[in-house]
Amino acid sequence: MLFGVAWVSERGLLPRSLTRHPLTYTLSLGVYASAWAFYGTVGLAYEYGYGFLACYLGVSGAFLLAPVLLYPILRITRTYQLSSLADLFAFRFRSTWAGALTTLFMLVGVLPLLALQIQAVADSIGILSRQLVQNKVAIGYCVMVALITLFFGSRHIASREKHEGLVFAIAFESLIKLVAMAGIGLYALYGVFDGPHALEQWLLQNQMALTALHTPLQEGPWRTLLLVFFASAIVMPHMYHMAFTENLNPRALVSASWGLPLFLLLMSLAVPLILWAGLQLG
Numbered sequence: 001m002l003f004g005v006a007w008v009s010e011r012g013l014l015p016r017s018l019t020r021h022p023l024t025y026t027l028s029l030g031v032y033a034s035a036w037a038f039y040g041t042v043g044l045a046y047e048y049g050y051g052f053l054a055c056y057l058g059v060s061g062a063f064l065l066a067p068v069l070l071y072p073i074l075r076i077t078r079t080y081q082l083s084s085l086a087d088l089f090a091f092r093f094r095s096t097w098a099g100a101l102t103t104l105f106m107l108v109g110v111l112p113l114l115a116l117q118i119q120a121v122a123d124s125i126g127i128l129s130r131q132l133v134q135n136k137v138a139i140g141y142c143v144m145v146a147l148i149t150l151f152f153g154s155r156h157i158a159s160r161e162k163h164e165g166l167v168f169a170i171a172f173e174s175l176i177k178l179v180a181m182a183g184i185g186l187y188a189l190y191g192v193f194d195g196p197h198a199l200e201q202w203l204l205q206n207q208m209a210l211t212a213l214h215t216p217l218q219e220g221p222w223r224t225l226l227l228v229f230f231a232s233a234i235v236m237p238h239m240y241h242m243a244f245t246e247n248l249n250p251r252a253l254v255s256a257s258w259g260l261p262l263f264l265l266l267m268s269l270a271v272p273l274i275l276w277a278g279l280q281l282g
Helices: 002-010 022-032 035-064 070-080 085-093 096-129 134-153 164-192 196-205 207-218 222-235 237-245 252-268 270-281
Strands: none
Touching: 002 134, 002 164, 022 035, 022 164, 022 237, 022 252, 035 096, 035 164, 035 207, 035 222, 035 252, 035 270, 070 085, 070 222, 070 237, 070 252, 085 096, 096 134, 134 164, 164 252, 164 270, 196 207, 196 270, 207 270, 222 237, 252 270
8 A cells, every 4th residue: 555655646646735735744754653652652651651651742842842953954954965864963073984973873773673663563463363474474574665665765866856755655654553543542442441431430440540650750761761752853764864854845844843743642642541451451
């Protein structure tokens, strides 16, 4: 499906008003919501209570400060054609060593993240199918991602060339993520608890479920998590690429400054419901 969406938009079969709309750019920033947004946040909510919101609030804070934080970076990257974070650091410090070190640090940082995505997809399909197919799924997934990258991500090497097909496909994927999380949240509410009233009764009978969400905030690592996720808006390669390199119109960053936090807020609403449903089901 992603191949088809990317191909159709690359061929110009969709109206440019749609592929270049600020909403498309905002949704493409939903690439931030990786396996962390599905598995990580529920795990964080179980361990650190409302501290799981740091995953969403950190990057949201960075985009809410877009006029003073992100827009100056966008202006520099557009003026001097800096297509990666390594380019930006090499330009800022007038040193190729700064660019090389940045590349190495990004490589070390992104490899575990990529491995997590592959493991999440492979394990999910293995659990759903109840078959030992993880290795085959993982290899197939890697091949598919590599092909998408070759066809839609690296065909244009000039820094001023944009990959509208890739951006639109990721925006479309973000909608799928949002619908999936909303669907699981609704299933947790109406399938596991039989509606809001039944959930309220369960919470009254299981006060520890609510207490567990509040307690870790007093001493948990949520401040550190907040800072890490705040920085991820700029230093993670995929976020930098979508926010700056693929930006067609600086004004779209204004829409993203409130659009991405809203998107992540809607994603986060389902997390407590999924956690409570998991506890209810044992």
